[in-house]
Amino acid sequence: MTLPFDPRERPYLAALIAQARYPLGPPITLALDRSDGAFGELATLLTRHNGLTAFNAGLQVFRAGSEGMGPDLQKWNDLQTWKHTYEGLADGLLCFAQDLFGVQFALDNDAQVVRFDPETAERTALGDTLEDWARWLLADPDVRGAHAFATSWQDRHGALAHDQRLIPLRFFTLGGAYEDDNLAVKDAAQCMRIRGPLAQTLYRLPDGANFQMTSTPPPSDPDLLSHHEFDVFADYCTVLIQDDDARLGEPERSWFDLLVDDWINTAPGIVGIGAARPFKVPFTVDVRRTPPAEDDTELQQADHVTQASLALPSGRLLISSQDFGDEPRIPLTPGNYAARIYSHGLNTLSEDALEGEDRYHVVLWPTDEDHPALVLKRYPEPLPGG
Incomplete structure (x- = not known):
């Protein structure tokens, strides 16, 4: 040799x-x-x-x-x-x-x-x-x-x-x-x-950003792949859950009308959702291997629940109000996902709707099925923030 x-x-x-x-x-x-x-x-x-x-x-x-x-x-x-x-x-x-x-x-x-x-x-x-x-x-x-x-x-x-x-x-x-x-x-x-x-x-996460990644999944949910917590500015009481490369552009007024009525609408690579207040609101995002269980207890507990498909070809999930600045990008395997959004605390708003304990939980899982934008559970009163 x-x-x-x-x-x-x-x-x-x-x-x-x-x-x-x-x-x-x-x-x-x-x-x-x-x-x-x-x-x-x-x-x-x-x-x-x-x-x-x-x-x-x-x-x-x-x-x-x-x-x-x-x-x-x-x-x-x-x-x-x-x-x-x-x-x-x-x-x-x-x-x-x-x-x-x-x-x-x-x-x-x-x-x-x-x-x-x-x-x-x-x-x-x-x-x-x-x-x-x-x-x-x-x-x-x-x-x-x-x-x-x-x-x-x-x-x-x-x-x-x-x-x-x-x-x-x-x-x-x-x-x-x-x-x-x-x-x-x-x-x-x-x-x-x-x-x-x-x-x-990880490289671009700004110092002091309110962004958490759990070190281990909760024992009760072994299918949880990652967990993220941060605040998002809900400009005009709307938030976009989207692929980092997608852009909403200038949609028809009817697009926003449906978003106000149902708190859910979609565009390519984008799921638009409603929020109760036009301020920073707390978001939790969980990425799972599998969809929520059929006896989804959080669906019963939440005030308003929506769901839609979301294509993520870039593998970078962004939650924002069309502000593409320092918001952290959540890394995922590129592909197609379903997104279920649970809205909580809608009955805690102050009389002027400027204060409240509303919070939002987004659950994503990979899927080959097409999930049209729909309301799984509707808030019994007029949705705030319209």
């Missing part, structure tokens, strides 16, 4: 390669745009061993070229493969490897080797050379290279394909566990595209 590096000079990198499986692609002579430092080491590594896996596929170093198994280095780093979903947070990185959960290892503009967290976009410097990177990995391969989990997972579920990674259904940063029922196998690039909106939300 020919090693690309002298074990006496780079013992950790040589040890990593010695226990790896390779190649993932046919022989290639690789020349990168840069040849200094770790860039030169990477070109040498892939020229000798074009892609490899280690730690029972807990670590994958991408191949180069149009043929082979798993991601191609150039295509993987193309903006449209997955980096566009991070909107600049992954710029300036040449990602050359990843672990079982899609944690990226990359070279930055300073030729440093960094670890890129796919859920937070946080960069952690690991050193100036691939030798530093290999030393870091080998110090704890079960955790840093996902060796132990990769072995146990594949023993139970079978081998992953080279273009597949594991992704949590409830994101790790939102309290998701490293357990079988919280993990799914998906295409590696899709895993990154799903988490891009989450990274944007």
Whole structure:
């Protein structure tokens, strides 16, 4: 076996390669745009061993070229493969490897080797050379290279394909566990595209924002994926629950008339709802795996309940009154959802309707069914705020 590096000079990198499986692609002579430092080491590594896996596929170093198994280095780093979903947070990185959960290892503009967290976009410097990177990995391969989990997972579920990674259904940063029922196998690039909106939300959340993500789901609701609490300004007593890329524009007056009458109406990528007061009002948003139970106790308790379908192709949910500023975006898996809105405390308003303890609870769940805008339970008196 020919090693690309002298074990006496780079013992950790040589040890990593010695226990790896390779190649993932046919022989290639690789020349990168840069040849200094770790860039030169990477070109040498892939020229000798074009892609490899280690730690029972807990670590994958991408191949180069149009043929082979798993991601191609150039295509993987193309903006449209997955980096566009991070909107600049992954710029300036040449990602050359990843672990079982899609944690990226990359070279930055300073030729440093960094670890890129796919859920937070946080960069952690690991050193100036691939030798530093290999030393870091080998110090704890079960955790840093996902060796132990990769072995146990594949023993139970079978081998992953080279273009597949594991992704949590409830994101790790939102309290998701490293357990079988919280993990799914998906295409590696899709895993990154799903988490891009989450990274944007966490990165751009303004200091002091009233935005909470629960660390664990309540024991009584194991299907809860994420929980969020914040205040929203209900301009003209209306609020939009929408895809971050959707815009209401200038709808017909009848659109707002129906919204005032029923507190529910829809437009592409938008669900409009009513609120009792034209001020900041408290919202709770729960994202679930499954719809509410048939014996929905909150439906019985709430004053007014509505429901509609909502398309979220961007994977970023925004709740606002057409104000697209610092409101936090809630990250979800892109797709189609149903939204059920529970309005509480409508009978607590002051005589001038300026004060009250009204609150609003939005529950979303993925669905392939089309849910027309409808009132599930109507407030017995005229709806306030009209």
